[in-house]
Amino acid sequence: MKKLVMIGNGMAGVRTIEEILKLAPEHFEITIFGEEPHPNYNRIKLSNILQGDTSFDEIIINPLDWYKENNIQLYTGEPIVKIDAEAKRVISDQGREVEYDELIIATGSKSFILPIPGADKQGVTGFRDIHDCEMMIKSSKEYKKAVVIGGGLLGLEAARGLLNLGMNVDVVHLMPSLMERQLDHIAASMLKAELEAQGMSFLMEKETVEILGDERVTGLRFKDGSEVEADLIVMAIGIKSNTEVAKNSGIYVNRGIVVNDFMETSVPHIYAVGECAEHREIVYGLVAPLYEQGKVLANRISGFEAAPYKGSVTGTQLKVAGVDLFSAGEIFEDGTTKSIMAYNEYDRIYKRILIRDNKIVGIVLYGDTKDSTKLFRMLTKQEDISGITSVSILQSECSVSGTSDDDIASMPNDELVCGCNGVTKGAIVEAIKTQGLTTLDQVSHCTNAGRSCGRCKPMVASILEHTLGDQFDASAAQKTSICGCTTLSREELVEEIKAKGLTSVKEVMNVLGWNNEEGCTKCRPAINYYLGMIHMDEYKDDRDSRLVNEKMHANIQKDGTYSVVPRMYGGVTTPQDLIKIAKVAEKYNVPLVKLTGGQRIGLFGIKKEDLPSIWEELNMPSGYAYGKTLRTVKTCVGAQFCRYGTQDSMALGIELEKKFERLDTPHKVKMGVSACPRNCSEAGIKDIGFVGIDGGWEIYVGGNGGVDLRAGDLLCTVKTKEEVMEMTGAYLQYYRETANYLERTSKWLERLGLEHIQGVLANEETRKALNERMDKTLKKYIEPWDEAIHSEEIQEKYYTKHTIRVGE
Numbered sequence: 109m110k111k112l113v114m115i116g117n118g119m120a121g122v123r124t125i126e127e128i129l130k131l132a133p134e135h136f137e138i139t140i141f142g143e144e145p146h147p148n149y150n151r152i153k154l155s156n157i158l159q160g161d162t163s164f165d166e167i168i169i170n171p172l173d174w175y176k177e178n179n180i181q182l183y184t185g186e187p188i189v190k191i192d193a194e195a196k197r198v199i200s201d202q203g204r205e206v207e208y209d210e211l212i213i214a215t216g217s218k219s220f221i222l223p224i225p226g227a228d229k230q231g232v233t234g235f236r237d238i239h240d241c242e243m244m245i246k247s248s249k250e251y252k253k254a255v256v257i258g259g260g261l262l263g264l265e266a267a268r269g270l271l272n273l274g275m276n277v278d279v280v281h282l283m284p285s286l287m288e289r290q291l292d293h294i295a296a297s298m299l300k301a302e303l304e305a306q307g308m309s310f311l312m313e314k315e316t317v318e319i320l321g322d323e324r325v326t327g328l329r330f331k332d333g334s335e336v337e338a339d340l341i342v343m344a345i346g347i348k349s350n351t352e353v354a355k356n357s358g359i360y361v362n363r364g365i366v367v368n369d370f371m372e373t374s375v376p377h378i379y380a381v382g383e384c385a386e387h388r389e390i391v392y393g394l395v396a397p398l399y400e401q402g403k404v405l406a407n408r409i410s411g412f413e414a415a416p417y418k419g420s421v422t423g424t425q426l427k428v429a430g431v432d433l434f435s436a437g438e439i440f441e442d443g444t445t446k447s448i449m450a451y452n453e454y455d456r457i458y459k460r461i462l463i464r465d466n467k468i469v470g471i472v473l474y475g476d477t478k479d480s481t482k483l484f485r486m487l488t489k490q491e492d493i494s495g496i497t498s499v500s501i502l503q504s505e506c507s508v509s510g511t512s513d514d515d516i517a518s519m520p521n522d523e524l525v526c527g528c529n530g531v532t533k534g535a536i537v538e539a540i541k542t543q544g545l546t547t548l549d550q551v552s553h554c555t556n557a558g559r560s561c562g563r564c565k566p567m568v569a570s571i572l573e574h575t576l577g578d579q580f581d582a583s584a585a586q587k588t589s590i591c592g593c594t595t596l597s598r599e600e601l602v603e604e605i606k607a608k609g610l611t612s613v614k615e616v617m618n619v620l621g622w623n624n625e626e627g628c629t630k631c632r633p634a635i636n637y638y639l640g641m642i643h644m645d646e647y648k649d650d651r652d653s654r655l656v657n658e659k660m661h662a663n664i665q666k667d668g669t670y671s672v673v674p675r676m677y678g679g680v681t682t683p684q685d686l687i688k689i690a691k692v693a694e695k696y697n698v699p700l701v702k703l704t705g706g707q708r709i710g711l712f713g714i715k716k717e718d719l720p721s722i723w724e725e726l727n728m729p730s731g732y733a734y735g736k737t738l739r740t741v742k743t744c745v746g747a748q749f750c751r752y753g754t755q756d757s758m759a760l761g762i763e764l765e766k767k768f769e770r771l772d773t774p775h776k777v778k779m780g781v782s783a784c785p786r787n788c789s790e791a792g793i794k795d796i797g798f799v800g801i802d803g804g805w806e807i808y809v810g811g812n813g814g815v816d817l818r819a820g821d822l823l824c825t826v827k828t829k830e831e832v833m834e835m836t837g838a839y840l841q842y843y844r845e846t847a848n849y850l851e852r853t854s855k856w857l858e859r860l861g862l863e864h865i866q867g868v869l870a871n872e873e874t875r876k877a878l879n880e881r882m883d884k885t886l887k888k889y890i891e892p893w894d895e896a897i898h899s900e901e902i903q904e905k906y907y908t909k910h911t912i913r914v915g916e
């Protein structure tokens with residue numbers, strides 16, 4: 109197998125790898141280095157995260173298990189700092205050296221930050237990655253006034269997000285009109301009026317020369333001497349390709365890494381793709397052309413004949429609610445162009461197309477973009493329009509509204525439906541017919557349509573409806589199946605398992621007609637969970653269907669080693685346990701011993717084959733730091749020691765942890781117990797938090813301390829510890845029975861509604877029944893580390909050096 113290394117774990121690069129895996133799945137041993145500490149996510153949707161429409165989990169395109177399933181060695185948070193082209197190897201910032209036969213550079217871009225005094229102050233950011241997004245969300249909780257520099261696509265989407273976060277927003281723009289590269293003056297002024305009505309303020313034709321403030325920004329000064337206040341500044345004035353590594357390694361770089369029509373750089377066996385690449389003097393900043401490049405490169409690198417990449421015409425839209433605009437090609441007239449224009453001031457609709465030699469060369473649509481696919485096709489195909497009247501060309505008469513069947517019928521097969529992924533109507537219809545697709549999800553899975561910005565989804569749905577005719581089932585089509593292997597939703601799957609009495613993962617997939625007989629990393633763990641939830645005590649866990657960390661009962665680290673985190677109930681330990689941990693750490697040369705966020709001690713950097721002996725020597729239960737289960741119960745010292753404590757928080761925490769440890773839950777669950785409202789255990793941001801008050805406990809639910817920070821809601825107040833245990837058992841069991849696999853309690857609570865859950869749990873009979881099912885389930889669990897120590901079969905299968913690659 110040839111060694112393929114990729115630098116950069118972003119949208120264009122990983123799409124290229126997906127294409128390579130389709131073309132030549134067995135051809136390469138693949139290693140990817142990413143500077144960000146995450147798997148590949150949909151950067152486009154950062155705007156939606158900021159605008160509050162989605163969460164980070166929902167925008168992950170390739171979860172970690174995708175890499176494992178495809179045997180890809182992924183190093184996250186580990187940038188490559190040098191390419192040694194002579195020796196054909198890359199070197200990471202941690203000194204790791206990896207050899208390659210072929211190397212892809214897909215390092216994307218970074219935000220361009222104005223080189224002016226004060227640009228390094230706290231509160232100044234670009235808008236490029238999830239870290240920037242989190243910083244803005246955090247700032248909006250503490251500060252009120254934001255200034256966005258740059259009135260382009262990114263700046264306006266950022267500004268809309270900051271308004272949604274409750275900030276006052278000024279947009280500072282250098283030019284007299286917004287989005288001057290995409291819109292003419294009329295469309296730009298219509299856009300400005302709409303955004304002003306939404307609450308944005310604009311400072312036009314202003315050049316920022318200094319950022320004011322001490323440590324943190326307080327405002328900015330313009331060239332004309334005027335100033336404006338700001339607590340947060342977002343720079344959205346364009347991007348700059350990440351080319352340093354290439355440049356320092358002798359690869360020819362201009363604005364981007366210069367590539368030919370096959371994405372080959374000036375150095376043999378090194379390719380570049382995405383925003384870091386410069387092709388025919390153009391560096392693209394939208395995914396559609398980057399994905400086209402990826403396809404060409406995948407063919408080239410896998411040894412297939414492919415047409416060269418000749419460059420792309422791009423079309424853009426702004427992702428701001430209430431704004432409907434489309435722009436492609438040339439914007440401004442010159443002596444060789446004529447335009448056709450329609451302007452309906454009353455309905456705020458404006459359309460203009462630019463024509464040269466009877467061919468469309470530019471499109472600007474505002475207020476009504478239904479014609480965009482038709483016109484864009486005419487532009488990209490350079491169709492001769494001399495036979496079409498100027499009225500009909502702008503009349504939407506053969507356009508696709510996404511709702512009318514006639515519109516879909518009259519749409520040519522080569523019309524582009526998904527601009528981001530280059531998918532035509534013909535390709536979608538073909539996939540529906542030949543692969544028997546019935547849901548939007550499946551169409552997306554098979555064709556890629558809708559996988560990026562998601563704007564084309566209504567039209568894809570209309571095509572699905574048109575193609576299936578009488579067989580179209582609207583509710584089924586919209587439903588989200590648990591993965592691309594089936595059309596079944598979570599509810600249907602659970603119902604079918606119950607109705608047909610299915611008892612194993614294999615049986616579920618066989619009986620329910622899975623279109624991929626092995627299933628995938630999305631459905632196998634989910635089916636395993638639902639089976640265990642339904643059959644309670646009888647179900648025999650299918651260990652090989654679990655996600656890799658759960659299968660190994662240890663958390664795999666970025667370098668392929670594992671961590672060991674033993675239980676410390678309620679965060680309480682003993683000198684004897686500490687001695688055991690210290691001895692093991694010393695004996696096995698454990699590289700890192702660290703207190704975890706969940707009040708216990710983690711041993712990091714352990715070799716797979718050492719796991720069983722370490723567990724044996726520790727002789728402590730697993731802390732399940734890797735599991736979709738109860739992780740930790742964090743406690744404060746409480747009434748036993750603290751003078752403010754009103755309750756025994758440690759005793760309650762320990763009791764909770766001992767009762768619910770090992771329980772399979774749809775996602776991880778964390779608890780916190782504080783003995784007074786000072787809340788030293790941060791119970792307010794836990795899945796379930798308990799706060800001691802005079803004469804009882806308050807129970808908070810749905811809190812989350814991660815990326816989607818959420819304060820818990822008060823579920824109820826109870827008097828005794830027994831009531832706490834009863835309510836917690838019922839709440840957790842209700843979550844287990846109604847949540848989707850991998851749905852955190854915070855999302856589940858928001859989906860079902862607090863009042864609904866309170867209503868269910870208010871009924872004593874229901875609580876009792878839920879607790880009975882919970883108790884039945886809890887009986888089946890055994891200690892996994894102990895089981896491994898005493899089973900040669902398990903040790904041989906999972907923990908010897910030659911078994912289980914990281915990718916399994």
Ligand SMILES: Cc1cc2nc3c(=O)[nH]c(=O)nc-3n(C[C@H](O)[C@H](O)[C@H](O)COP(=O)(O)OP(=O)(O)OC[C@H]3O[C@@H](n4cnc5c(N)ncnc54)[C@H](O)[C@@H]3O)c2cc1C
Nearest residue numbers: 116118119120143151152187188215216382383393394395
């Ligand atoms: C907020 C926002 C909204 C957007 N909206 C749209 C939209 O609506 N439509 C559209 O088409 N496009 C949109 N884009 C642009 C689109 O996201 C990019 O074109 C696309 O992500 C580029 O893909 P890429 O792989 O080239 O770069 P990236 O996705 O940026 O990936 C490059 C990766 O390489 C990593 N890296 C860099 N240097 C190194 C190194 N030395 N070693 C290892 N890793 C390294 C980076 O950390 C990064 O993770 C948007 C962008 C943003 C920021």
Ligand SMILES: NC(=O)c1ccc[n+]([C@@H]2O[C@H](COP(=O)([O-])OP(=O)(O)OC[C@H]3O[C@@H](n4cnc5c(N)ncnc54)[C@H](O)[C@@H]3O)[C@@H](O)[C@H]2O)c1
Nearest residue numbers: 258259260261262263280281282344345346393425426427
């Ligand atoms: N909906 C989408 O398709 C979408 C959304 C967001 C981002 N993106 C992509 O992300 C990339 C970055 O977007 P962008 O908007 O930052 O880049 P851009 O180059 O498209 O726009 C930058 C804007 O900032 C203005 N500007 C430049 N210097 C300035 C200054 N000193 N003060 C004030 N204004 C100044 C420019 O006049 C320009 O309008 C682009 O490639 C873009 O295509 C696309």
Ligand code: SF4
Nearest residue numbers: 744750753784787788
């Ligand atoms: S939460 Fe209250 S009782 Fe617990 S340690 Fe803090 S101050 Fe003391």
Ligand code: FES
Nearest residue numbers: 526528560561562
């Ligand atoms: S147009 Fe963006 S995902 Fe289809």
